[in-house]
Structure formats: C-alpha cells, structure tokens
Amino acid sequence: MANSEREKAVSWFSVEGGDGEIKSFEMRDIQWVEYKTLAQIRCDRYRLKSAVNRLLIGSRTFKCCRWKVPTQSVQVMHSAEYGKAFYAGLQVCASVWLCPVCAPKISERRRLELRGAMDEAQRQGLDVMLMTLTVPHGLGDDLDGMLDRMMKAYADTSSNRAGKNARKRVSLRGTVRVLEVTHGRNGWHPHFHVLLFLDGGMSPDQVKSILAPTWQDACEKRGLPRPSDEYGVDVRGGQDAAVYVSKWGLEHEMTKGHLKASRSAKGATPWALLAEYQETRSKRSAALWMAYAAAFKGRRQLCWSKGLRDLLAVVEMDDAEIAAQEDSAAVVLAELTDDQWRDVLTTHSEASLLQVAEENPSEVQAFLQGVAAMAKAMAIPVPVIEKAKPKARRKA
Numbered sequence: 415m416a417n418s419e420r421e422k423a424v425s426w427f428s429v430e431g432g433d434g435e436i437k438s439f440e441m442r443d444i445q446w447v448e449y450k451t452l453a454q455i456r457c458d459r460y461r462l463k464s465a466v467n468r469l470l471i472g473s474r475t476f477k478c479c480r481w482k483v484p485t486q487s488v489q490v491m492h493s494a495e496y497g498k499a500f501y502a503g504l505q506v507c508a509s510v511w512l513c514p515v516c517a518p519k520i521s522e523r524r525r526l527e528l529r530g531a532m533d534e535a536q537r538q539g540l541d542v543m544l545m546t547l548t549v550p551h552g553l554g555d556d557l558d559g560m561l562d563r564m565m566k567a568y569a570d571t572s573s574n575r576a577g578k579n580a581r582k583r584v585s586l587r588g589t590v591r592v593l594e595v596t597h598g599r600n601g602w603h604p605h606f607h608v609l610l611f612l613d614g615g616m617s618p619d620q621v622k623s624i625l626a627p628t629w630q631d632a633c634e635k636r637g638l639p640r641p642s643d644e645y646g647v648d649v650r651g652g653q654d655a656a657v658y659v660s661k662w663g664l665e666h667e668m669t670k671g672h673l674k675a676s677r678s679a680k681g682a683t684p685w686a687l688l689a690e691y692q693e694t695r696s697k698r699s700a701a702l703w704m705a706y707a708a709a710f711k712g713r714r715q716l717c718w719s720k721g722l723r724d725l726l727a728v729v730e731m732d733d734a735e736i737a738a739q740e741d742s743a744a745v746v747l748a749e750l751t752d753d754q755w756r757d758v759l760t761t762h763s764e765a766s767l768l769q770v771a772e773e774n775p776s777e778v779q780a781f782l783q784g785v786a787a788m789a790k791a792m793a794i795p796v797p798v799i800e801k802a803k804p805k806a807r808r809k810a
Contacts, residue, residue: 463479470707474509479501482505482755486503489747491741494743494744496741519736524663525660528590530728540613542609543621545650546647547606548603548646550646551601555602560604560638561709564638568629571629584625586612589719592662595706597682684706684710760793
C-alpha cells in the first residue's frame with residue numbers, strides 16, 4: 415500500500431524503563447494496526463547487529479558491515495531509482511541465520527523466488543500445498559543433535575523406496591524445504607515447512623495420509639521419537655501456502671510491530687531472543703541464542719529439490735551473491751576516511767547516516783562532522799568528583 419493511500423497516526427508513549435518510542439499505525443479493516451517505517455526497521459536491524467557483535471566477537475558476522483574490504487574505502491551510496499542509501503566497500507557475512515543486516519536482504523530475495531515459483535506453477539496447472547513436519551521435543555533436548563537427525567530423516571523420505579513410492583502416488587513434481595526453529599515452554603522446536611508442487615487431483619488430507627507414514631518411519635529410524643498423526647505432519651492447501659510465503663522471513667517479522675511480539679504461544683523466534691537480550695541483557699536469552707547460533711551455523715535454510723528450479727524457471731543465486739548485490743546505477747554521496755568510519759561505529763550512527771543520505775543528501779558531510787564531535791566527546795573521560803568527607807566531631 416502506497417504511503418499516500420495510508421491513513422496514519424503517530425503517538426508517543428512510555429515503555430518500561432521510562433523511555434519513549436514513536437509508533438506508527440495504518441488503518442486496516444476499520445482498525446488501527448501498528449507498522450514499522452523503513453527508518454525504524456533499519457534502526458532495529460543495526461540494534462540487533464550490535465547485540466550480535468557483543469555475542470560473537472571476532473566472528474565473520476562480527477566483522478560484517480564493520481570491516482572494510484581490503485584496498486577499498488567505505489562509501490555512502492544512493493540509488494535514485496529506489497530512493498535508498500547503502501554502504502559499499504564493507505565486508506558482508508551473508509549469514510541468513512545470524513546477521514540482522516544480511517538476513518532481510520537474502521530472505522526477501524528468497525521470498526520473491528518462492529512467489530515467482532508459485533505463480534509459474536499455477537500457470538502450468540500444478541497444485542501447491544504447504545506441509546509442516548515436526549518431531550516431539552522437550553526441555554533439555556540437544557538442538558544440534560536433533561537437527562542432524564531431522565535432516566537425515568527428511569533426506570530418507572525422498573531417497574528410500576517407501577518415500578519414492580509415496581511421492582509417486584501423490585504425483586509430486588518437486589519440493590522446497592525451509593528449516594525454522596522457535597523456543598518455548600517445551601524447549602527448542604525445530605521444524606520443516608515444505609512447499610509441495612504436485613500434478614493435482616488430491617486433497618491435502620489425501621496427500622497427508624500418504625506422506626505422513628514416510629516421515630514418521632524415517633524419524634524412528636534416525637533415533638527420533640515417532641511424530642504423532644495429529645501434530646507430526648500437517649498439509650494445507652494453496653491459499654495457506656501463499657500466506658506462508660507472503661509472511662516468510664525476517665523482513666516481515668521486523669515490519670509488523672516489535673520483534674518482542676514474536677514471542678507468542680508458539681514460542682520465541684531466534685530474532686526475538688536476540689531482541690530480548692538487546693533490551694534486557696538477559697543471560698538466559700543470550701545463552702539460548704548462542705546455542706542456536708552454534709547449532710544452525712553452516713546449515714541450509716532453504717533447499718530446492720533437483721530439477722524444480724528449471725521446471726519453474728527460477729534462476730539460482732547463492733546467499734553470498736545476494737548479500738553482496740548492489741544497484742549498479744547508484745552514485746557515491748560520500749567516501750569516508752578511516753577516522754570517519756571509526757567515528758560512525760563508535761557512535762552507533764550507521765542507520766542514522768543512511769537515513770540522512772536518503773532524506774537530506776546535501777547534509778551528509780555536516781552529519782559526519784557532528785558524528786566526529788560526538789565521538790570525540792565520548793572519548794573524553796568524565797572527571798570523578800569525590801564528595802568531601804565530613805569532618806569528625808571532636809569529643810567534648
């Protein structure tokens with residue numbers, strides 16, 4: 415919905431701790447619904463990134479968007495076509511699991527790929543369904559070990575004889591498997607969302623009755639508790655698949671209100687745990703997020719079955735290519751010296767500088783001067799004034 419078409423209201427309110435925050439709303443279905451402006455979303459990303467930097471000191475993600483590419487300088491770029499500003503000359507980690515700056519860019523590209531795939535499937539007369547696969551879980555489960563067994567079980571469903579026969583019976587042309595996780599009262603809850611592309615003719619219930627036993631048997635074979643008929647496998651129709659794709663990724667989670675709202679009855683997402691740590695310095699949230707980071711590092715979030723991209727005419731790009739992609743028509747607004755970039759990092763002004771570049775490009779240099787003054791003031795030690803000790807009274 416374009417800005418001119420939105421009915422908006424802005425209010426100021428106090429949150430816990432006595433701080434204030436601007437919230438934006440739009441009219442939707444005769445009620446005001448909170449949404450985040452692009453500037454607010456960008457600030458959220460960099461706030462979360464600062465939390466990651468504290469938890470993963472020295473890692474590739476710690477260096478992301480902070481360290482320069484060797485032999486290059488940091489540049490503030492501006493795209494006239496999109497009205498967006500961004501940085502060039504910085505290292506990027508391309509971690510869809512750990513980086514709040516890279517993840518939205520990658521997940522948005524993946525979401526568009528999935529949307530395009532579903533549109534092409536519809537044009538070809540294929541059915542698209544959404545299948546969710548889970549396993550029983552509880553407090554104290556080893557997340558890394560559980561993920562290893564689940565990945566092997568999922569692979570079995572397409573490689574063993576029973577799995578191949580089941581897929582043939584439902585006329586399955588291909589799948590896109592998405593790995594997700596939440597943490598709730600019963601501990602870690604890793605699960606798969608799988609988009610099924612089928613020739614058609616079956617209902618979701620019929621598809622479930624054929625595919626569910628292959629997942630249940632594969633889990634038992636890999637040492638996992640047998641998933642129940644009620645909760646282990648869920649298959650829904652094309653409308654639910656479309657809704658899932660439209661809301662997939664960190665970008666949606668950050669756009670629709672505060673990340674802390676992501677802690678629901680279904681559990682907290684990893685980004686919600688990170689946001690909780692950023693706001694409260696909770697040791698529990700930090701420990702959980704670090705366990706998640708260790709377990710998910712190097713795993714594939716989204717996996718297409720062989721031949722499906724070709725069938726649906728979807729061009730493949732890896733995460734690193736997407737994270738490094740820039741608008742070739744963008745112009746350089748400013749080339750920062752090492753000292754200027756250090757001042758930007760010291761004052762946590764990364765998001766603010768980009769906002770100035772978008773809204774008032776001519777003020778970028780003045781803003782950098784202000785940042786330098788702020789960084790200098792932060793470096794000056796504050797003198798400690800000791801209170802004079804009261805003189806001891808003489809005894810009469």
